[in-house]
Amino acid sequence: xxxxxxxxxxxxxxxxxxxxxxxxxxxxxxxxxxxxxxxxxxxxxxxxxxxxxxxxxxxxxxxxxxxxxxxxxxxxxxxxxxxxxxxxxxxxxxxxxxxxxxxxxxxxxxxxxxxxxxxxxxxxxxxxxxxxxxxxxxxxxxxxxxxxxxxxxxxxxxxxxxxxxxxxxxxxxxxxxxxxxxxxxxxxxxxxxxxxxxxxxxxxxxxxxxxxxxxxxxxxxxxxxxxxxxxxxxxxxxxxxxxxxxxxxxxxxxxxxxxxxxxxxxxxxxxxxxxxxxxxxxxxxxxxxxxxxxxxxxxxxxxxxxxxxxxxxxxxxxxxxxxx
Amino acid sequence: xxxxxxxxxxxxxxxxxxxxxxxxxxxxxxxxxxxxxxxxxxxxxxxxxxxxxxxxxxxxxxxxxxxxxxxxxxxxxxxxxxxxxxxxxxxxxxxxxxxxxxxxxxxxxxxxxxxxxxxxxxxxxxxxxxxxxxxxxxxxxxxxxxxxxxxxxxxxxxxxxxxxxxxxxxxxxxxxxxxxxxxxxxxxxxxxxxxxxxxxxxxxxxxxxxxxxxxxxxxxxxxxxxxxxxxxxxxxxxxxxxxxxxxxxxxxxxxxxxxxxxxxxxxxxxxxxxxxxxxxxxxxxxxxxxxxxxxxxxxxxxxxxxxx
Amino acid sequence: xxxxxxxxxxxxxxxxxxxxxxxxxxxxxxxxxxxxxxxxxxxxxxxxxxxxxxxxxxxxxxxxxxxxxxxxxxxxxxxxxxxxxxxxxxxxxxxxxxxxxxxxxxxxxxxxxxxxxxxxxxxxxxxxxxxxxxxxxxxxxxxxxxxxxxxxxxxxxxxxxxxxxxxxxxxxxxxxxxxxxxxxxxxxxxxxxxxxxxxxxxxxxxxxxxxxxxxxxxxxxxxxxxxxxxxxxxxxxxxxxxxxxxxxxxxxxxxxx
Numbered sequence: 048x049x050x051x052x053x054x055x056x057x058x059x060x061x062x063x064x065x066x067x068x069x070x071x072x073x074x075x076x077x078x079x080x081x082x083x084x085x086x087x088x089x090x091x092x093x094x095x096x097x098x099x100x101x102x103x104x105x106x107x108x109x110x111x112x113x114x115x116x117x118x119x120x121x122x123x124x125x126x127x128x129x130x131x132x133x134x135x136x137x138x139x140x141x142x143x144x145x146x147x148x149x150x151x152x153x154x155x156x157x158x159x160x161x162x163x164x165x166x167x168x169x170x171x172x173x174x175x176x177x178x179x180x181x182x183x184x185x186x187x188x189x190x191x192x193x194x195x196x197x198x199x200x201x202x203x204x205x206x207x208x209x210x211x212x213x214x215x216x217x218x219x220x221x222x223x224x225x226x227x228x229x230x231x232x233x234x235x236x237x238x239x240x241x242x243x244x245x246x247x248x249x250x251x252x253x254x255x256x257x258x259x260x261x262x263x264x265x266x267x268x269x270x271x272x273x274x275x276x277x278x279x280x281x282x283x284x285x286x287x288x289x290x291x292x293x294x295x296x297x298x299x300x301x302x303x304x305x306x307x308x309x310x311x312x313x314x315x316x317x318x319x320x321x322x323x324x325x326x327x328x329x330x331x332x333x334x335x336x337x338x339x340x341x342x343x344x345x346x347x348x349x350x351x352x353x354x355x356x357x358x359x360x361x362x363x364x365x366x367x368x369x370x371x
Numbered sequence: 372x373x374x375x376x377x378x379x380x381x382x383x384x385x386x387x388x389x390x391x392x393x394x395x396x397x398x399x400x401x402x403x404x405x406x407x408x409x410x411x412x413x414x415x416x417x418x419x420x421x422x423x424x425x426x427x428x429x430x431x432x433x434x435x436x437x438x439x440x441x442x443x444x445x446x447x448x449x450x451x452x453x454x455x456x457x458x459x460x461x462x463x464x465x466x467x468x469x470x471x472x473x474x475x476x477x478x479x480x481x482x483x484x485x486x487x488x489x490x491x492x493x494x495x496x497x498x499x500x501x502x503x504x505x506x507x508x509x510x511x512x513x514x515x516x517x518x519x520x521x522x523x524x525x526x527x528x529x530x531x532x533x534x535x536x537x538x539x540x541x542x543x544x545x546x547x548x549x550x551x552x553x554x555x556x557x558x559x560x561x562x563x564x565x566x567x568x569x570x571x572x573x574x575x576x577x578x579x580x581x582x583x584x585x586x587x588x589x590x591x592x593x594x595x596x597x598x599x600x601x602x603x604x605x606x607x608x609x610x611x612x613x614x615x616x617x618x619x620x621x622x623x624x625x626x627x628x629x630x631x632x633x634x635x636x637x638x639x640x641x642x643x644x645x646x647x648x649x650x651x652x653x654x655x656x657x658x659x660x661x662x663x664x665x666x667x668x669x670x671x672x673x674x675x676x677x678x679x
Numbered sequence: 680x681x682x683x684x685x686x687x688x689x690x691x692x693x694x695x696x697x698x699x700x701x702x703x704x705x706x707x708x709x710x711x712x713x714x715x716x717x718x719x720x721x722x723x724x725x726x727x728x729x730x731x732x733x734x735x736x737x738x739x740x741x742x743x744x745x746x747x748x749x750x751x752x753x754x755x756x757x758x759x760x761x762x763x764x765x766x767x768x769x770x771x772x773x774x775x776x777x778x779x780x781x782x783x784x785x786x787x788x789x790x791x792x793x794x795x796x797x798x799x800x801x802x803x804x805x806x807x808x809x810x811x812x813x814x815x816x817x818x819x820x821x822x823x824x825x826x827x828x829x830x831x832x833x834x835x836x837x838x839x840x841x842x843x844x845x846x847x848x849x850x851x852x853x854x855x856x857x858x859x860x861x862x863x864x865x866x867x868x869x870x871x872x873x874x875x876x877x878x879x880x881x882x883x884x885x886x887x888x889x890x891x892x893x894x895x896x897x898x899x900x901x902x903x904x905x906x907x908x909x910x911x912x913x914x915x916x917x918x919x920x921x922x923x924x925x926x927x928x929x930x931x932x933x934x935x936x
Contacts (some may be wrong), residue, residue, distance in 0.1 A: 053798070104473055106480075162664050168472045169406040170663060173614065177656035184653035220796060227795035227802075228809050231774070231782040238771035244753035245731060245763050247786035247849050251752075256792070286607075290484065297477060302773070342488040349481030354466045357474045 052226075056219040063211030070207045078207075082275055084315045085210035086268045089217045091295035091311040092304060093264035096221050098293070099301035101257035102237030103163055106172045107179035108265050108292045110159075111152040113284035114182055115266025116273040117192050119148030123201045123274065141204040145213075145270040152266020153259045155182060160258030164251050179289055186281045197280035198273075205275035213271065217264045222304055224260070233257055237302075287342070294345050297352065300359025309361055317341065373521050378644040379637065384528040384597070386636020387535035391590035392613035393620065393628035394542065395456075395583025401559035401623040402579045405472050408479035409459060411610010412486035413452050413584045417591025418501065418601040419494055420451040425502040441505040441596070445534070448592045449585040456584025457577050465573070483610075490603030501599035504592075505530065527597040534593060538586060539629055546625060551578050559623060608652070612639075615659040621672020630670065682745055684709045684885050685730065685761075685853055690739035692725055692909075699725045700909040702739070707853065712879055712886045714896040714917075717906035718929060723889045724766055726906070727855050730887075731763050732756040744852070758786050762851035764842040766858045766889075770830045776841060777826045780813045783848035813848065819881075820844045820874070836867045840874070847878065853885045854878070860892050868892060872899050897921065905929065 070078065094108045122144045130136035159178045163171050186192050193199075224230035232253040235243035240250050273279050291314070299310030318341040324330060325338035337343050352359070392414050399407045424447045425440075432440035463482050467475045507527040512520040546552040554575045557565040566572050594609070595601050616635040620627025635655060642651050662669060683706035692700040700722045707713050715723050728734045730741060732753040741748050748756045762783075771779050788809075794802040817823045820840055825833055830841060839859055846854055856875070860868045876899055879886050890896045896903060897917040905913040905920060907929040913920055920926055 104476070162660055165667065166663055169476050170618075170667070172476060173406065173611075173618075174660055174663060176611075177659055181653045181656050184650070188649055223796050223798060224792070228781055228784055228806065229788055229790075229792060229795040231778060232785050234774060234778075235771050235782045235785075238773055239769045241733065241753075242765065242769035242771065243782075244733075245757060245765075245769075246783040246845065247754050247757035248782070249752075249754045290480065293477075293480075336492050340488050340491065342484055343492060346481045346484035346488060350463055350478055350485065353470075353474050353478040353481065354463070357470065 052219055052222050056215050059215035059218075060212045063208050063215070066211075067206055067208035080315065080319055081207065082205065082210050082271075084312050085207075085214045086271050086275075087292070087295065087311040087315050088214040088308050089264055089268040089271070090292045091299065091307045092214070092217045092221055093261045093268070094292050095296050095299070095301065095304060095307045096224070096233070097257045097261040098296050099303070099307070100221075100225050100237060101233045101254060103254055103257060104168060104172045105159075105163075105175040105258070105261070106286070106289050106293060107159065107175035107177075107182075108261070109284040109286070109288035110175075110179035110182040111155055111262035111265035112269035112272070112288070113179075113186060113279075113281070114155045114262075115145075115148035115152040115269030116279050116284070117148075117186055117198065117269075118151035118266065119144035119270030120198055120201050120273040120279060121192060122147045123204075124198075127202070137202065137204060141209070141274065144204075144274070145209075145267050148270035148273075149263045149266040152269065153263040155266075156258040156260075156262025157255065159262070160255035163258060164254055176286060176289070179284075179286060183281045183284060186284075195281070197278055199278035201274050201277050203275060203277055205271045210271055210275075213267055217267075218304060218308065220260070220264075234302075290345070294349060297349065298360050300361045303359065303361055306359055306361030310359075314345075317344075373518055374644070376519075377522055378640040380522065380524060380528065382637035382640030383633060384531045384636070385639060386616075386633035387531050388590045388594050388609070388632075389613045389616045389635050390629045390632025391535060391538065391586045391593070392610065393616040393632045394625060395587050396614050396617040397620070397622055397625060397628035398555070398579050398583045400617070401625075402555060402562075402576055403464070403475075405464075405475045406479065406614065406622075407464075407580075407583075408476065409482040409486055410583065410587060411606035411608075411613065412483050412490070413456055413459075413606070414587040414591045414594075414609060414613075415490065415601070415603060415606030416455055416486065417448045417452045417588030418595045418605065419490070419591075419603075420448040420588060421445075421504070421592045421595055422499060422501055422601065424448070424451075425504050429502070429504060436503045436505045438505065441530075441592075444504045445589055445592045448588040450588075452588025452591070453581040453585040456580040456587075460577060460580040465576075483607075487603055487607065494603055496603065498600045498602040501595040501601050503599070505596060507596055507599075525597070527593075530596060531593045534589060538589060542582070542586070542625070545582070551575060555579055612655055615655055618659060618669055619662055621669025624669065624671045624673075627669055627671035683707060684711075684744060685887070686742045687726075687730075688740045688742070690726075690729055690736045690741055692722075692729055692734055693737040698909055700729065700736075700906075703906075703909070703911055704739075705904050705911065705914065707885050707887055709852070710879070710883055710885055712876070712899060712901050713888065714900035714903040715887055715889045715906065716891075716893075716896055716903060716920075720908075721906040722909040723906055724857060725909075727763060727857055727887075727889065730756075730855065731761060754786070757849055757851075760850075760852035761855065762846035762849045762853070763855035764839070764846050764857055764859060766861070768838050768842055770838060770841060770845070772829075772831050774830060775827050776822055776830050776833065777813060777817065779830050779841060780816060780845050780848045781809060783845045784809050784812065787850065816844050816848060836863050839863070839871075843874070843878070847882065851884065853887065856886060856888045856890075858889055858891060860890055860895050868895055871895070875899060 090108060090112065097103050097105045127140055130140045159175055162174060166174055187195055225233055232248045235248050236250050236253045243250050295310045295314050296307055299307030321338045321341055325335045395410045396407060421444050425444050428443040428447060429440040432443055459482055463478055464475060467478060505526065507525055510524050510526065512522055514520050546555060554570045557570055558572065558575050612635055613632060616631035617628045619634060620631030639651055639655065642654050685707040688704050690700060690703045691698065715726065717723055729736050732748060732751050735750055743759055743761060771782060790801060790805055817826055822837065822841060822844065833841060843859065860871050863871060872895055875886065878884060888900060900917060903917055903920045904911060905926050912925045912929055913923045
């Protein structure tokens with residue numbers, strides 16, 4: 048198990064480096080989708096640590112993504128010139144920016160994780176949603192971050208290699224954590240908090256840790272996003288963006304990393320497919336808006352999935368039935 | 372001082388709306404122990420129910436904007452919302468009755484997103500103007516009231532106060548004195564014991580959804596009279612604020628929801644008047660987080676503990 | 680006499696107006712096997728919750744190995760050496776039998792998160808150590824065959840046993856067993872009695888046992904404490920308890936006494 052994940056990580060990094068060499072020959076539209084897939088894998092896998100493995104239902108992952116996106120973009124814009132314009136200089140700067148973005152998001156995760164200690168289930172979901180709105184609100188009022196106008200002008204440093212190497216790193220960290228004695232604390236917190244405490248597990252520490260690690264990678268994903276799109280706007284990190292990520296985790300099966308990765312890929316391609324469908328001449332005009340608005344489909348998917356298959360499409364241990 | 376009084380009036384009017392919606396959250400939480408995320412969207416459907424029924428109902432009541440016409444639209448919206456609320460529960464939540472709360476919450480989020488997006492599909496995404504079912508104008512306050520005559524009080528606001536007051540009294544009567552109301556209270560006190568004592572759980576839950584949704588529908592009409600521009604996403608923000616109100620008052624507690632709604636309305640008005648309107652939402656969520664940390668059972672609620 | 684391992688001094692627990700445990704004092708010495716009995720609702724499980732920190736006593740003090748545990752979080756109390764099982768089985772439902780027990784080894788890890796991530800040689804060594812320890816426990820308790828089964832697939836009796844194994848994996852000095860024989864048939868109960876005594880001797884444990892089955896309690900306990908309405912009404916050897924009129928009255932009603 049241990050060796051396998053290490054090899055997997057190595058293969059993924061090498062493959063992304065190799066593909067990265069041919070990136071120039073990929074059609075820009077597909078390239079865009081590929082990068083989005085990588086970013087969504089990071090987001091969904093990291094949220095899965097919180098929602099799936101630790102059982103703390105967070106609805107504010109886009110808030111952490113925003114913290115990372117703005118944190119890294121701000122660093123790039125303010126200090127981008129410091130290390131010069133050589134390849135080594137810009138790469139170092141980019142890595143610094145991503146790390147900073149991740150750390151700022153982790154700090155935000157700490158701020159959310161601490162109140163989460165006293166809350167469960169629905170309450171926690173609403174509070175994380177509230178935090179998402181608060182982070183958005185702060186950015187909307189922060190002049191140095193472009194406030195309502197958005198923030199642009201970062202260099203396009205995100206490429207295929209960075210995106211997928213970091214996606215592989217996220218998967219590696221999450222898998223290594225949950226498949227260790229140390230990390231079994233996360234699963235214990237999810238399954239039964241009281242029993243976990245009785246077995247000597249500091250549930251507080253694990254919950255906060257899940258939020259901090261999850262937020263860190265969401266922040267890194269935000270940094271990648273900011274340095275790919277080269278323009279970010281507070282509305283791009285709203286509640287609906289959080290829902291996007293939650294749907295990936297639920298569809299993939301909470302607590303199943305492989306399933307969640309599959310779902311992230313599927314749900315990145317699906318809206319594109321639907322958009323293409325909306326332009327097909329044979330489609331009745333009345334159905335075009337449904338194809339263009341993925342949320343109608345997503346919401347139905349959520350409802351039907353919860354009623355018929357709450358453990359998600361791709362299995363996983365699923366949600367626990369609990370007596371009243 | 373006048374400025375402050377004016378903010379209080381505005382806050383009270385908005386707070387009444389929150390109170391009506393918060394009651395739905397709190398009642399459903401009382402009987403089912405879950406947050407009906409889609410409740411804010413039922414409020415939106417109330418406004419659209421008014422939009423679509425108003426022309427024919429106004430014609431029936433003599434043509435132009437009038438009190439009977441407005442009353443008819445209000446009742447129609449309440450009825451339609453009650454039916455929608457009952458349907459949502461039957462189709463989406465009932466199959467999940469014994470499932471983990473999280474499954475139900477996710478479903479509720481799904482229902483909420485569905486109503487918002489299907490609403491955009493069915494009604495169009497752009498804001499539409501709500502028909503004038505009653506003429507909303509500022510009331511003349513006689514000069515003899517001195518400085519108070521500088522206050523602005525509109526017909527719409529007065530209507531909000533009146534209707535809310537009336538609905539709250541009615542709700543109190545239903546919950547306290549009818550058999551179903553008593554069954555509701557029994558169910559929220561102890562679901563197992565209630566069903567063993569012959570309470571028909573399904574009927575009571577349907578009734579609760581109907582009642583809460585009717586109140587949200589009324590709030591939809593009352594809001595639209597004052598701000599006659601409605602759109603399918605109008606329920607998100609107001610719904611969240613009303614939820615905060617329900618938590619502030621103590622979720623599951625009916626007078627608490629009314630109190631919480633009014634307090635949140637007042638708080639917002641004061642933030643808008645004296646601090647900075649753009650911080651309104653952030654401060655309301657800040658209040659939510661603060662309550663949950665300091666007193667999760669809210670102002671009037673009782674704490675719950677898990678049995679080991 | 681040396682200081683007792685566990686000592687309750689006038690512990691009182693009040694929920695609203697209801698006193699579930701009032702003015703309760705007793706002591707458990709190192710290596711003792713003590714029974715805690717009483718009619719339904721006498722407050723036995725509440726006593727466990729007080730000792731393990733799930734509830735904080737309204738009044739009174741609880742000391743373990745000479746230090747107060749009042750106000751500490753449950754995981755801290757566990758790390759001081761008190762482990763428990765639950766009346767309504769609380770296993771980690773999505774984990775395997777092995778993983779359930781391994782989770783209880785968590786607090787004895789010498790290496791933290793960075794080792795779990797880097798997976799160096801130290802991690803591998805400690806990992807092997809933990810696995811051996813868990814497997815040994817599973818062998819002792821005859822659960823090896825079910826090692827990789829999801830724990831919820833186990834039969835009821837095995838689940839109760841697994842709870843005991845999991846509690847033992849925290850390496851306690853005092854083990855609290857909350858109705859371990861509930862729902863077992865007489866053969867299983869007999870085996871359980873042997874198992875409890877065996878565990879107590881092998882690991883040098885003190886055991887506090889809540890149990891409804893008088894045969895089990897009388898059969899293995901050195902001393903028995905009887906609760907009724909949250910108060911201690913009797914304490915003594917099984918023979919003394921059997922003939923105590925207050926105990927008989929509590930169980931059968933006043934007239935029968």
